[in-house]
Amino acid sequence: MKADWTTDFLNQLSMDISVAQHNAPSSAVWQIESRHWQRFAELACGQQLRWSAGWAEQFAGKFLVNACFEKQGVYIVLRTIIDGAKPELPSQATVYPAANRSERHTQDMFGIRFTGHPDNRKWTRHQAWSKHSYPLRKDFPVQGEPQDITPPDMDYPFIKAHGAGVYEIPVGPVHAGIIEPGHFRFQAVGELILNLEERLGYVHKGIEKIAEGRTPEALARLAGRISGDTTVGHCWAACRAMEQAAEISIPPRAALIRGILAERERIANHLGDIGAICNDVAFVFAQMQFTRLREQWLRNNATVFGHRLLMDTIIPGGVACDVSMHDCALIKQEITRLRKELSEVITALDLNSSLEDRLYTAGFLAPDIAAAFGALGYVGRASGQRFDVRKNAPYAPYDRVKVRVPLETQGDIASRFWVRDKEINASLHLIEDLIDQLVDGVLAAEWKAPKADSEGLGIVEGWRGEIVSFIRFDGNNKIARFYPRDPSMLNWPVLEKLVLNNIVPDFPVCNKSLNGSYSGNDL
Amino acid sequence: MLRLFTKIVKTGIVTERFKVPGDDELEQLGIEIKRHIDKRFSGSIAIREVDAGSCNGCELEIHALNNPYYDIERFGIHFVASPRHADVLLVTGPVSRHMQTALLRTYEATPDPKWVIAAGDCAACGGEFGVSYASCGAVANVIPVDMTIPGCPPTPLALMKGLLGLIKT
Numbered sequence: 001m002k003a004d005w006t007t008d009f010l011n012q013l014s015m016d017i018s019v020a021q022h023n024a025p026s027s028a029v030w031q032i033e034s035r036h037w038q039r040f041a042e043l044a045c046g047q048q049l050r051w052s053a054g055w056a057e058q059f060a061g062k063f064l065v066n067a068c069f070e071k072q073g074v075y076i077v078l079r080t081i082i083d084g085a086k087p088e089l090p091s092q093a094t095v096y097p098a099a100n101r102s103e104r105h106t107q108d109m110f111g112i113r114f115t116g117h118p119d120n121r122k123w124t125r126h127q128a129w130s131k132h133s134y135p136l137r138k139d140f141p142v143q144g145e146p147q148d149i150t151p152p153d154m155d156y157p158f159i160k161a162h163g164a165g166v167y168e169i170p171v172g173p174v175h176a177g178i179i180e181p182g183h184f185r186f187q188a189v190g191e192l193i194l195n196l197e198e199r200l201g202y203v204h205k206g207i208e209k210i211a212e213g214r215t216p217e218a219l220a221r222l223a224g225r226i227s228g229d230t231t232v233g234h235c236w237a238a239c240r241a242m243e244q245a246a247e248i249s250i251p252p253r254a255a256l257i258r259g260i261l262a263e264r265e266r267i268a269n270h271l272g273d274i275g276a277i278c279n280d281v282a283f284v285f286a287q288m289q290f291t292r293l294r295e296q297w298l299r300n301n302a303t304v305f306g307h308r309l310l311m312d313t314i315i316p317g318g319v320a321c322d323v324s325m326h327d328c329a330l331i332k333q334e335i336t337r338l339r340k341e342l343s344e345v346i347t348a349l350d351l352n353s354s355l356e357d358r359l360y361t362a363g364f365l366a367p368d369i370a371a372a373f374g375a376l377g378y379v380g381r382a383s384g385q386r387f388d389v390r391k392n393a394p395y396a397p398y399d400r401v402k403v404r405v406p407l408e409t410q411g412d413i414a415s416r417f418w419v420r421d422k423e424i425n426a427s428l429h430l431i432e433d434l435i436d437q438l439v440d441g442v443l444a445a446e447w448k449a450p451k452a453d454s455e456g457l458g459i460v461e462g463w464r465g466e467i468v469s470f471i472r473f474d475g476n477n478k479i480a481r482f483y484p485r486d487p488s489m490l491n492w493p494v495l496e497k498l499v500l501n502n503i504v505p506d507f508p509v510c511n512k513s514l515n516g517s518y519s520g521n522d523l
Numbered sequence: 524m525l526r527l528f529t530k531i532v533k534t535g536i537v538t539e540r541f542k543v544p545g546d547d548e549l550e551q552l553g554i555e556i557k558r559h560i561d562k563r564f565s566g567s568i569a570i571r572e573v574d575a576g577s578c579n580g581c582e583l584e585i586h587a588l589n590n591p592y593y594d595i596e597r598f599g600i601h602f603v604a605s606p607r608h609a610d611v612l613l614v615t616g617p618v619s620r621h622m623q624t625a626l627l628r629t630y631e632a633t634p635d636p637k638w639v640i641a642a643g644d645c646a647a648c649g650g651e652f653g654v655s656y657a658s659c660g661a662v663a664n665v666i667p668v669d670m671t672i673p674g675c676p677p678t679p680l681a682l683m684k685g686l687l688g689l690i691k692t
Contacts, residue, residue: 128620128657135656144656149627150620173625176604178572178582181622202621203576206657225651228580228676272583285527291590292537298587308678309580344533348526519578522619 005071009047013040024244027068027075027457034065034080038090038116041099044069050374050387051096053468055483056106058138063087063112067099068457068468073392075459088113098374098490109136109208124201124522126153135209142209158197161187166194169504173202180518184507191503196496204522211482216242216316216447219479223469224311226484227520232258232265233462234484234520235314237469240395240458242316245473246450253441254318255396259434260331261310261319263427266463268297268309270378270420270427273515277417278349280509281358289345293338300334318444328435335428346421359414363510365498366411373494376487377465378423379514382408382415389461401433411498413513449477464488464517486520538594559690560599564610567599568690571609571633575626575665576658577616580676581643585613587679600686606632611689614666617645617652618659630666638669638689642682647671 006028013019017040020031032040041051052075053068061084068077082089091114093100103114104123111134122131128150129135135144161168166189173181183199211222223238224231236258243250250258275290298308304327305313313321323331349355365375370383380387388405390398406422408415452475459468465487472481491514499510560568572585588595589602603609606629618626630639641662644650649660662668672685 126621140656142655146620146656146659150623152624153621173622174573174606174629178574178585178602180574180577180579180582181625202625203574203616203619204621204657205576205617205619205652206655207652209657210652210655222651225578225580225675228578228583231580272586285531288591289530289534291587292534292592295587295590295592302678309583309676311580311675344526344530348530351526352524517579519576 005047006074006076009043009049012047013043017043024077024455024457027077029077029079031079031081034082034089037065037080038092038094040078041067041092041095045095047071051092051098052374052466053470053483053485053489054092054099054102054106055470055485056110056112056136057472057481058084058110058136061085063110065089065106065112066470067092070387070393075393075457077457082112087111088115090115091117093117093119096374097372097493101493102485102489108134110134111137121157124204126201126204127151128204135206140209142206142212156199158185158199159187159195161194163189165189182518186504186507188504191505193499193502193504193507196499196507198492198496200492200518201522203519205519207484207523208482211479214479215477216246216479219471219482220314220316221312223482223484224314226523227486227488227517228309229269230265230462230464230467230486230517230520231309231311232261232314233460233464233467234469234486235312236262237458237460237462237467238471238482238484239314239316240460241456241469241471242450242458242473243445244456244458245454245471246316246448246456247454248317248445248448250318250396250445251441251443252396252439254443254445256434256438257319257321257323257443258314259397259401260323260431261305261313262460262462263430263434264297264301264305265310266427267424268294268301269463270424271297273512274417274420276515277359277413277509277512278355280512281355283349283352283355286345286349286355289341293341293345296334297338300330304330315444317447318442320443322443323435323438328438331431331435335432339425339428342421342424356414358506358509359412359417361412361414362502362506363413363416363498363513364411365494367409369497370411370494373497374490375494376490377461377463378416378419379491379494380465381406382419383411384409387466389459389466393459395460397434397437400437401430403430413509416513451475453480462487464491464515484520484523486517488516488518488521492516492521537591538597539592555687559687563690564599567601568610569601569603569608570611570613571603571606571629572613572615573606573626573629575614575616575622575646575662576619576652577643577645581615581646584676584679585615585642585682588682593679593683595683606630607634609633609637611638611640612666613640613642614662614668615641615643615646617649617654618662618665620657620659623659623665626662626665639666640685640689641668641671642685643677644673644675647673650675
């Protein structure tokens with residue numbers, strides 16, 4: 001029933017594209033000729049497939065280019081091989097805006113040209129390496145050839161606006177708050193935002209490159225530091241990919257504990273975000289209450305799992321921490337207490353007219369734009385996009401519990417606020433259910449070195465939304481290729497849309513309501 | 524409004540007090556920090572936080588210093604929006620090459636006398652990322668560092684201890 005659309009779609013494709021099918025352990029791989037790359041996207045878009053992730057690999061003088069699509073919880077990886085001498089293929093960004101920055105990233109990192117791309121400016125590259133060298137090619141040394149001082153990236157061609165009273169506001173990379181670096185370029189008239197352009201890439205740390213040659217354990221540690229607030233999410237996605245490649249399945253107890261960890265991470269971040277959204281409209285009461293609740297939550301993380309942010313709790317094959325009966329009781333008490341606190345604080349916020357005044361109708365993201373850009377997680381779900389990996393493509397332990405996915409359709413900051421609130425409640429239920437289902441057993445499966453060239457695609461629902469993590473092994477139990485796609489990669493572009501016609505002073509709260517990861521985007 | 528005030532009154536002051544048994548480490552630390560700040564900095568120091576390439580983990584814990592439990596402002600320590608207002612730069616992350624110039628400029632914009640704290644393992648030694656085509660590694664590879672606070676990320680308590688260490692030297 002579920003896979004029906006693939007059969008129909010393959011039939012439709014057979015009219016003009018020949019598709020070779022392989023079965024990878026993670027999902028179906030459809031291989032096509034590179035010249036059909038864009039045509040496939042057009043047909044896929046017509047069938048309402050969602051563009052999810054794109055990445056490339058280098059293989060003995062050739063490049064493998066991949067794009068991951070999803071529909072009704074079924075994923076396919078589209079693959080093509082292109083010649084190393086003339087690495088180019090037609091862009092999918094003309095059809096899928098979500099592919100835009102991903103293709104530019106691949107272009108910067110591999111030197112693969114996407115012809116007909118609607119925006120051929122560089123994206124990840126600033127001035128740390130030259131225009132004609134490509135860090136993810138095998139002949140590029142991990143140390144590169146950096147200058148003593150990397151110059152600033154001065155000449156990025158931002159879109160200009162002209163006209164009486166139009167002015168430009170450059171913001172960043174160093175921002176006023178305690179946040180990550182990135183550059184925002186506004187064009188405004190008076191207080192009204194005419195256009196916003198993001199320029200990210202400042203925290204590019206070469207994660208994909210330094211992943212190569214790592215052991216599975218070391219890769220898991222690195223994945224846990226792609227985005228500090230999503231350490232569980234990324235680590236889980238990377239471990240899932242490695243476990244697929246190694247063809248091992250994790251013990252049931254480990255899966256349940258992973259679920260508890262992921263839901264705890266979701267709650268911790270939502271608690272922080274709700275407070276911060278209110279703080280950005282100068283409603284400090286909420287900020288104080290929510291940072292207090294978050295601190296209590298993090299302290300229990302440290303007590304039970306040994307780390308406030310839960311870093312390095314997930315390892316290849318399972319988990320590195322156990323929960324005792326005593327811990328379970330502690331967590332349940334904590335949940336009861338948090339529910340009571342939230343019912344008081346949230347009610348106070350709900351009844352506050354000044355908050356209502358600032359959050360409703362501001363930062364509006366229309367459902368059709370959210371769909372076109374493939375917005376994920378709470379950003380998508382506040383604009384009517386219900387997709388949730390836990391629900392639509394369930395993986396252990398979510399295949400044995402009921403996952404409720406809250407949905408809002410208003411698309412404003414208030415919707416993103418309420419989706420977070422509802423997700424906290426849903427996650428509290430989930431943690432209780434997962435604890436009730438805890439079974440005895442080992443915490444990690446024994447690791448088996450994967451076969452040479454084996455690959456895995458780990459897809460999990462992180463707190464920001466769907467995380468896609470691709471891994472390929474070499475023959476020595478080492479990583480040959482790692483590509484993690486943070487949900488921020490798809491959510492950042494919608495910020496440029498949802499701020500339009502808002503006032504400049506509302507930008508911080510618009511931004512916080514989306515809360516993209518800079519580090520997860522820049523890699 | 525009534526609910527709001529009721530909640531405020533009911534919550535009370537959670538800031539960890541001087542005489543709370545068991546948690547006196549934080550308070551002892553606070554008292555000592557305050558004493559040194561009063562003596563040497565006329566009552567306050569201003570910190571500009573710079574993320575030079577961090578994964579955002581350190582930022583989350585630096586944020587926590589402002590929550591009602593730690594309430595670091597009571598010791599005269601506050602975070603400011605511009606390096607021009609700062610006594611101390613609190614730098615996190617391995618310095619990504621794309622942030623190198625921005626960090627140097629932030630350093631130059633900070634008036635003398637100034638101190639630099641490298642917070643977190645990445646800032647202290649490059650951490651999981653080290654030196655590569657994209658990363659300069661430790662903060663000390665880019666600007667002079669007066670003190671490092673290890674941890675991945677350092678806990679709020681470790682951050683406070685680190686600050687005290689800086690002030691005392």
